[in-house]
Amino acid sequence: MKKSVTIKDVARETGVHVATVSRALSPNARALLSAEVVAKIRKTADAMGYRPNRVAAGLRTRRTMTVGVMIPDITNTLFPPIVRGMEGALEPAGYASILVNTDNDPDREARLFDVLMQRGVDGIIDAAVTHMNPHLEQLAKEVPIVTANRMVEGSGIPSVINDDAGGIRMMLQRLFDAGHRHICHIAGPADLSTGIQRREAFETAAKGLDLKPPDTAMIVAERYNEDEGSRCALAALEDSPDVTALLCANDRLAIGAIDAIASLGLKCPEDISVTGFNDIPFLDLIPPGLTTVQILQFDVGRIAAEILLKRMTEPDARVPETTIMPVSIIDRNSIAPPKPGRGRRMRASGRSRKMKQG
Amino acid sequence: MKKSVTIKDVARETGVHVATVSRALSPNARALLSAEVVAKIRKTADAMGYRPNRVAAGLRTRRTMTVGVMIPDITNTLFPPIVRGMEGALEPAGYASILVNTDNDPDREARLFDVLMQRGVDGIIDAAVTHMNPHLEQLAKEVPIVTANRMVEGSGIPSVINDDAGGIRMMLQRLFDAGHRHICHIAGPADLSTGIQRREAFETAAKGLDLKPPDTAMIVAERYNEDEGSRCALAALEDSPDVTALLCANDRLAIGAIDAIASLGLKCPEDISVTGFNDIPFLDLIPPGLTTVQILQFDVGRIAAEILLKRMTEPDARVPETTIMPVSIIDRNSIAPPKPGRGRRMRASGRSRKMKQG
DNA sequence: TATGTCCATGCAAACGTTTGCGGAGGCCCT
DNA sequence: AGGGCCTCCGCAAACGTTTGCATGGACATA
Numbered sequence: 001m002k003k004s005v006t007i008k009d010v011a012r013e014t015g016v017h018v019a020t021v022s023r024a025l026s027p028n029a030r031a032l033l034s035a036e037v038v039a040k041i042r043k044t045a046d047a048m049g050y051r052p053n054r055v056a057a058g059l060r061t062r063r064t065m066t067v068g069v070m071i072p073d074i075t076n077t078l079f080p081p082i083v084r085g086m087e088g089a090l091e092p093a094g095y096a097s098i099l100v101n102t103d104n105d106p107d108r109e110a111r112l113f114d115v116l117m118q119r120g121v122d123g124i125i126d127a128a129v130t131h132m133n134p135h136l137e138q139l140a141k142e143v144p145i146v147t148a149n150r151m152v153e154g155s156g157i158p159s160v161i162n163d164d165a166g167g168i169r170m171m172l173q174r175l176f177d178a179g180h181r182h183i184c185h186i187a188g189p190a191d192l193s194t195g196i197q198r199r200e201a202f203e204t205a206a207k208g209l210d211l212k213p214p215d216t217a218m219i220v221a222e223r224y225n226e227d228e229g230s231r232c233a234l235a236a237l238e239d240s241p242d243v244t245a246l247l248c249a250n251d252r253l254a255i256g257a258i259d260a261i262a263s264l265g266l267k268c269p270e271d272i273s274v275t276g277f278n279d280i281p282f283l284d285l286i287p288p289g290l291t292t293v294q295i296l297q298f299d300v301g302r303i304a305a306e307i308l309l310k311r312m313t314e315p316d317a318r319v320p321e322t323t324i325m326p327v328s329i330i331d332r333n334s335i336a337p338p339k340p341g342r343g344r345r346m347r348a349s350g351r352s353r354k355m356k357q358g
Numbered sequence: 359m360k361k362s363v364t365i366k367d368v369a370r371e372t373g374v375h376v377a378t379v380s381r382a383l384s385p386n387a388r389a390l391l392s393a394e395v396v397a398k399i400r401k402t403a404d405a406m407g408y409r410p411n412r413v414a415a416g417l418r419t420r421r422t423m424t425v426g427v428m429i430p431d432i433t434n435t436l437f438p439p440i441v442r443g444m445e446g447a448l449e450p451a452g453y454a455s456i457l458v459n460t461d462n463d464p465d466r467e468a469r470l471f472d473v474l475m476q477r478g479v480d481g482i483i484d485a486a487v488t489h490m491n492p493h494l495e496q497l498a499k500e501v502p503i504v505t506a507n508r509m510v511e512g513s514g515i516p517s518v519i520n521d522d523a524g525g526i527r528m529m530l531q532r533l534f535d536a537g538h539r540h541i542c543h544i545a546g547p548a549d550l551s552t553g554i555q556r557r558e559a560f561e562t563a564a565k566g567l568d569l570k571p572p573d574t575a576m577i578v579a580e581r582y583n584e585d586e587g588s589r590c591a592l593a594a595l596e597d598s599p600d601v602t603a604l605l606c607a608n609d610r611l612a613i614g615a616i617d618a619i620a621s622l623g624l625k626c627p628e629d630i631s632v633t634g635f636n637d638i639p640f641l642d643l644i645p646p647g648l649t650t651v652q653i654l655q656f657d658v659g660r661i662a663a664e665i666l667l668k669r670m671t672e673p674d675a676r677v678p679e680t681t682i683m684p685v686s687i688i689d690r691n692s693i694a695p696p697k698p699g700r701g702r703r704m705r706a707s708g709r710s711r712k713m714k715q716g
Numbered sequence: 717t718a719t720g721t722c723c724a725t726g727c728a729a730a731c732g733t734t735t736g737c738g739g740a741g742g743c744c745c746t
Numbered sequence: 747a748g749g750g751c752c753t754c755c756g757c758a759a760a761c762g763t764t765t766g767c768a769t770g771g772a773c774a775t776a
Contacts, residue, residue: 004500006731006732006733016755016756017755017756017757018732018733018734018756019734019735019755019756019757019758020754020755020756022732022734022735023734023735026734029734032754032755033753033754033755034753034754034755037754037755051472051475051476052732053476053731053732054476054477054478055416055417055477055731055733056731056732056733056734057732057733057734058761059411059414059417059731059732059733059734059761059762060733060735060760060761061733061734061735064413064477066456073442074432074438074441075438077435077639080432080433080435080438081433083432083457084431084432084433084459087458087459091473096456096458096477097457098424098454098455098456098457099441099445099455100445100449101442101445114409116454117409118409118410118411119413119422119424120411142362255643282435282640285613286640286643286644287643287645364761365763366763374725375725375726375727376762376764377725377727377728377763377765378724378725378726380762380763380765381725381765384764387764387765390723390724390725391724391725392723392724392725395725410762411761411762411763412763413761413763414731414761414762414764415763415764416731416763417730417732417733417761417764418731418762418763418764418765420731
């Protein structure tokens, strides 16, 4: 609104050229100047309340010192810690972040990408990429991109993801060790890399334990939310009455599943064991206490940001293509030994829904 | 990285002057041009993959079409819905948002404010303001500001807040109606407007019900988190053994309080009733089901954004100085009639902690 | 035909920086 | 004493837009 004081004003006041002021204020170029001049300039700049105009600088240098952060939805409790982890690395490095929510909608995703590019972001962290996004590889040529929590396979785009396979394997082992032999995987959406990876992990892990269909079943959720969790759990229990455990692709599906189980008059874990993935905030407070795979949420964001920083500052630096963050199992109370005799009860109404055997 | 196509390139390709291209691409100025020229320019611009450079435009027009969003911490589940509400209004209007976390640290707050100003944001939504921030009034002269969820009193800065007083009053009434006559308020931090307003509301509401110290007590939390909730609950129960209900300034304090109660071998609500404020996500799933004040989280953000939009586009427009959003009580299971005879048990150890009577 | 009006477009400055280049002065060396 | 080098700083262009003003032509009017 009001005219703000510019480098030019400081120059006039100090009696030097604007270039000198610019150098005096730039950490790199400061060495080129005599100490006294630098001191004088900085002093009067402070006194005048000078505030550098980064958009002007950005125009000149083609570096805006801002990055774009794409996530599906900030109200999904999985993402705030990731975002915060990013900011923890970005902000100290002088970068600000523009945050956008894609809602997993490819159109929105494309539009928001454009929004970011128009603002001249120096890089993008994409935690919202839909699987096999062919655009993204193209876009990665225009600006450094790192994907977080998800990846697009074979794209060469650096990504920081979790050890989905390890998490699923360990979890299946937990169920197996508890005595379960009829386990259904409620898989995540087929267009998200986490959905796919965890599903594949389940298949191979099951094979490793000599568990085969129909002892292992699978049903694919269309979204990662509680309603889908309920729907899938209901379908699973109806179609596969022998099932004693539901290994869910994430916590929200698991919460929905537990709810569905209760609506059937059954209890978790006494009647059905359920497991989750992610260990989202407050999960420990929700009964019965979901046994889940804990991911390093902050670190996923932080590491992704650090990799992006490296790519932005040294474009030719080699960075790991995919960084896999370790996961661990949080044991709570949603796993119990299988209930003997379960399954008899529902067998009568076993009408088939669309459900793939896995 | 690569040279991107500019207005100049489009001009050369089309055989017109850059000014003409600029006008053809600007919705306002388009009318000045002949329809054919506009059509031709837009076509070749599209064909060339032209992407407007908003930082250059921002330098020239002093409008960057981005706003700053300040919150204490995105991992605090209260804020994501608010932020999302903002984006819902901002993004369709063509604005992108830079998100920063202040951690309620005044130094950080000041520094991040500068970060935003350097980026030339057109306006700021501040959901992180600490009470009575004298700077802010100064800053509000440089750029349009709207505060959300909190306010700085008497500043003239437009704010969108919740009906704290109404929520507290209704909640106290609930407890009163259930039979409680010895109620302690676990107040929020004294440097946040919500902490103050809810505390004052408690005092006047109590007075209205003819409840006076020592029947009403108060203890002030230093932060809005579970640990403080526990600490305060413990202190309250120890100092005022007659207390049968804890009216907490927000949900997180309440969660901590319930935990503390359990650690004492007591149960909520049978032994002690507890209430919250905000109705944060997943609260419904946490036992025993906290009775709380529901605020319109998305709407707070949305309305704040709408007010800011108005201030940014028509600086002289009159906007309401404070918008108070309605709240409502969500009845769950954390209120029960007071347990007769409570308090005897602990009286022996009643050592006084720092605790104000209210 | 000369004059005035209006429409569509060109011209050029400006926004606030950064940075390659060059120049002035001081110093050292031969 | 002259030449070379180094240090410190000024000069001016450039980044990609927007926009007030100027201009040229078409057309109508006197």
